[in-house]
Each structure stands twice: as C-alpha cells, then as structure tokens.
Amino acid sequence: xxxxxxxxxxxxxxxxxxxxxxxxxxxxxxxxxxxxxxxxxxxxxxxxxxxxxxxxxxxxxxxxxxxxxxxxxxxxxxxxxxxxxxxxxxxxxxxxxxxxxxxxxxxxxxxxx
Numbered sequence: 043x044x045x046x047x048x049x050x051x052x053x054x055x056x057x058x059x060x061x062x063x064x065x066x067x068x069x070x071x072x073x074x075x076x077x078x079x080x081x082x083x084x085x086x087x088x089x090x091x092x093x094x095x096x097x098x099x100x101x102x103x104x105x106x107x108x109x110x111x112x113x114x115x116x117x118x119x120x121x122x123x124x125x126x127x128x129x130x131x132x133x134x135x136x137x138x139x140x141x142x143x144x145x146x147x148x149x150x151x152x153x154x155x
Contacts, residue, residue: 075097
C-alpha cells in the first residue's frame with residue numbers, strides 16, 4: 043500500500059483518518075468489500091468488516107440498489123425510514139435462515155423440520 047507498518051496498524055486500529063483511496067486500495071489488495079470496511083468504520087463496529095468483507099455483502103447490497111430503475115429508486119426513496127428498517131430486518135431474517143441451511147448442509151446435517 044506504500045505505507046509504513048506503523049501507519050498500517052494505526053489505520054487498521056482506527057487511530058488515523060480514513061482516506062477513501064486508501065480503503066479501496068486496501069480492499070483491492072486483500073480482495074475485500076470496501077463498502078463493508080466503510081460501514082464498519084462509520085458504525086464503529088469492526089466485526090461488520092470482519093464478517094461481511096469476504097462475501098461482498100455490502101457490495102452486493104449497493105449493486106442491487108444500482109439495478110433499480112429511476113421509477114423504482116423514486117418509489118423506494120419515498121418510503122419512511124421505519125418501514126425501510128422493518129423491511130430490512132425481515133429480509134435479513136430470511137437471509138439468515140438461508141445461511142443457516144447452507145451451514146447445516148456444509149456440515150452434513152439434516153435441514154430443520
């Protein structure tokens with residue numbers, strides 16, 4: 043990345059400012075999702091980057107929004123924040139169930155009845 047090991051440690055531990063170009067370079071080098079790193083930094087939750095950076099979860103989210111046409115963007119933008127939050131929570135619960143099923147399958151366990 044062209045920085046000293048100490049500067050890298052400070053960056054990783056949140057002691058230095060976040061430069062978008064540096065985050066993108068870091069993510070590109072490690073093949074991680076820079077959106078997950080930015081979200082983790084913004085929320086002060088490093089686990090978000092750790093958990094979601096490898097499966098590109100946040101990038102997929104951003105890409106899905108990018109697929110909206112203009113009318114759909116306007117319609118979604120008109121929804122109140124609590125409805126958006128509720129819809130996201132429902133979506134994540136369904137997604138977590140799919141993930142649990144995949145983890146069980148990978149472990150060779152039977153699906154839940």
